[in-house]
Amino acid sequence: MKRDQIKKRPMSDTTLANLECEDKDYRELDGNGLYFFIQKNGNKSWQLRYKKPNGKWSWLGIGGYPEIGGQLARKKAQELITDIGKGENPVITKQERKAKELEHSNATFEALAKEWLDAKQSKWVADTMTRNKGALEKHIFPVLGNRLYTTIRPIEWMNHLKGIQQKHKIYEQVNRIRSMCRDIYDYAKVTGRIDYNPLEGLHKFLEQGKKENMAHVDEKDLPALLRAINNYPTPDVQIGLQLLAMLFSRPSELREATWQEFDLDNALWTIPEQRMKKRREHVIPLPTQAVRLLHELKSTSIHSDYLFPSRSNSHKPKSDTVFIMALRRLGYEGRQTPHGFRHIASTLLNNKGFDERHVEAALAHVKDGVAGVYNKAQYLNDRRYMMQWYADHLEQLADDSVIQFKKNA
Template identity: 60%
Template sequence: MKRSDIKRRPLADTVIATLEPEMKEYREHDGNSLYLRVRSDGNKSWQFRYKKPDGKWSWLGLGSYPEVSGSLARQKAAELRADAANGSNPMATKRARKAAELEATNSTFERLAREWYASKRKNWTDGTAVRTIGALELHVFPIFGKRIYQEILPMEWMEFLRSMERKGIIEQTSRVRGMCREIYDLARVTGRATHNPLEGLHKFLQTKPVENYAHVSLEELPPLLRAIRSYPSAPDIRIGLHLLSMLACRPSELREARWTEFDLGKALWTIPSERMKRRREHLVPLPHQAIEQLLLLQNLTGHYQLLFPGRSDSTKPRSNTVFLMALRRLGYEGRQTGHGFRHIASTILNEHGFEENHIEAQLSHVKEGVAGVYNKAIYLKSRTAMMQWYADFLDSLEKGNVVHGQFAKAPQLRAP
């Protein structure tokens, strides 16, 4: 049907279906600012004409025909006219409706990411789970969360990751890239995507050399130990720093520790598997200096389940930056971290001739494969003597004395 033969509006379904193209594309008015655009190749689509806030006229696409029928196009146009009458921008309201429609589907990146998170969560510690979902919610979901994941282009991911790099958070950028790549892998292996848009991007992004966590030199260690001993702000955090310095545990393991994990008669701390990085129960022998600190801490927090209960919610541990911020207050920002005490212990114990296997077992470093079959009590007797020597060594450094290798009997920690 030729456009010159149209007799009435709105356009009848038969007219829309049979309307012929011309040499140049044209728009045929359906009524109430709704137009049918007919391209020279015969493709047809719906457009809504509206006035922008600056007073200029513009076009807003409502979808292709026949996917969007005449009646549906008129319904969409009516919604946009109502929005305009209420002072809303039709373009903005159209985007909001589309976002709401996407949210109701399973095709958004956030939906896929949360599915991935749920499938991986059971193998993570609580700390890893919190950090992972926190990074996605902070960095990724505000940008791509409501987008259809199949439509996000590699160049968009590249620009997003480079914007993170420009903030100076190189390591976080690498972790986020790894998470998102795995999320797309889930879609690919389940038949919901044919390619991974993050594949190969690492070749064109910054990398940061692998570095040990910041730690002071042996020469700088004595003044650090004295600074910890005199930490003025919070006695529980002072004790926590002291324990970190002598036990070679991870900061999260200590920060999330519960009083029930400590064996009073054997001077042992048993870290349950769900809080360990490798999901394996770990024994930490306690030198008498550690038990003395625990006695002091028990007077402060022994009536709670946690050694370091949160200030606003005692059922949750203190912030994961609490020890790092304390070291900053002592003037060691960029020079010492809680995790860095592990490197210091490893260096000192290796330099003083202790067995490498004993040191690695104390740090809960386990080889993969048959050689790494895990025994939580492995080398426990030797590790107990080693860590008592190490606590005595730190005391001597702090006081400026020479280590004599005397091992005092540990006092008993009373029941919480």
């Protein structure tokens, strides 16, 4: 659009967007001393023409376009004109406003939360970071993210979180979100930015709900589940479910596993510390059934570093819902989750008399405090025997060769 085609001022958004550059830089009056500046290289910006106290005219840049649109540019120009009318220096007041805007932008709850997330980067595995960041982006940032975190009152937090619970019926997830938001404020408190936490004590007034994310079948229903898994139609997902049941690792640890972590000759899987929840390397002795399944998976899989690569991108693992959806298709929604295999193994192995220390080491459970730092014993020989026994036991359950004795009524 040529500038001689401008029909009205202030100029419309369409006009601002379509004005063409020329051989030389030029300005077009928008109104009330505000000009639209178009450079010959195509850059566009806003400038205010004003008179200095000495009577000389000068130009003051307001900002680039399209970052600053017409409506905002006119608002900023009017503020500066008001300052000039009061005898103030518009250059100084512009700088002061910019500093205040920057201070406010860094004092929003979203900015504080992102700073807190950055601090958690070295402590959380990728799945945890994705899940927690996603929960904040979905449920908190759209409503409270742009608010100054010092101005959000406890009653606002309670009403918002209660509203999410009532609307989506996600009681446990909302309690986790509340816990994160409380920690975010604690972070602001220990860094000297606030004196009290508006979420303190809020947990007493939220519905707790029932924990369903670790659902698992009873021992009597385990044989049927194992047989269903063995008949799952997609080969790689079938192997994934079999390995989850047999090795009872965390689902993300298996889903994101790479081939370089495995020493199949020595039947060992070494998960590096950066992929572990407690940031400690974890070694899993592999039973013969697992080694056989891994050889089978490797012989049929596409070329990828991952055991379970995404169909659309072999450089990424499958979606975090792959095993959840597989169990759902088998009819186990609400009855068995991928994580629930850990509960089954823990219960079964403890009931069969295996040493609790060996079971806890197999589950990669780390004690808190000094004991957790210094107790690095992994009991590999004992666990190798235990893991082989467990794989054999699952195989026998699936084959229906384990006699189940009913308890007397």
